[in-house]
Amino acid sequence: MQRVKKIFRLVHLFVWLLFTFLVGLQLYADGLSYWLPLTTGFILTALFVFYSHFHLLTKYLGKKKRREYFLKLAGIVLTSPLPFVILHPKNSGTWDFFLGYYPIVVITIVPIFLFLSWLARVTETLVLNTIRKEQLEKQAAETELHYLKSQINPHFLFNTLNNIHTLVYKQAPTAPEAVLRLASLMRYMIYESNAITVPLPREINYLQDYIGLQQLRYKNSAVVDLTIHGVPETCEIAPLLFIHLLENAYKHSPARLEPGAIKVRMEIKANTLTFQIQNPIGSNQKKMEVEEPGGIGLANVQKRLQIQYPGQHRLEIVNSGETFTVSLEINGTHTHVHESETQLLHH
Known part of the structure; x- marks a missing residue:
């Protein structure tokens, strides 16, 4: 001013x-x-x-x-x-x-x-x-965004600690590895996720760590089939944006999953990032709502998208009764675009 x-x-x-x-x-x-x-x-x-x-x-x-x-x-x-x-x-x-x-x-x-x-x-x-009005709106958006991000940490930690508790209770040999993976995830969430955007490869590594942590619950081959097309190094993305979608896929899938049952596709093309996740629906959840009562998941993602990518995203949710599919397309993820936005917000 x-x-x-x-x-x-x-x-x-x-x-x-x-x-x-x-x-x-x-x-x-x-x-x-x-x-x-x-x-x-x-x-x-x-x-x-x-x-x-x-x-x-x-x-x-x-x-x-x-x-x-x-x-x-x-x-x-x-x-x-x-x-x-x-x-x-x-x-x-x-x-x-x-x-x-x-x-x-x-x-x-x-x-x-x-x-x-x-x-x-x-x-x-x-x-x-x-x-002055734009500054007030920006402060309000930043406050709401901070609140939405603060919801992620306890929600994620609560679910993961439950999983580790089960491993420890069963005296599973994978319990120490689970604790180390959780420490790596929390380090990212605490120290790196406060930025407006992060390099897409770092967010992918975070998702892979989470998948590795969840995989400790299963004895068979990897239940998540993660495929990436394009060059992630050319993109930046809002941190912790995909984790709820991945959590929901695990939560609403059957207790026993076949290898590759959860399919995650990420495609980087020109200035557009497409993220799609599909999971089978458990027999007792075919009539489930998009998000169970008290949950955070998709509502959190939708609010964050409205704040951080207004007019730049498209979110589609399809429940076929057999599978649950979420498709997210975000425009303006190229590194140079976000560098300019970050500089404008900084000034």
């Missing part, structure tokens, strides 16, 4: 210097020998009218104090011609001279700069209010 106000001050200074130069140049070109004092008187009158009214509007604009405003405005109108009349090179110090030039200035010069000061004040107020 202070930067914008500083820009406005520099614009004022530049415009007045340019205006003074043009007025002096015109009077000099007209062959007036007294062009300098005439220019000085004219500019001082213009400055007095403009900034007196400008600050008057700053104080009373939008407030119901019309009487005070008009009384002070009358004072500005009555006193503003004095610099021009007093500094006029033809000033003879007589009442005839004063009464001759005073009304001319009041009628011609004063209304012009009253209007210009009003226009400048309204324009600056509009710009500042717009920026």
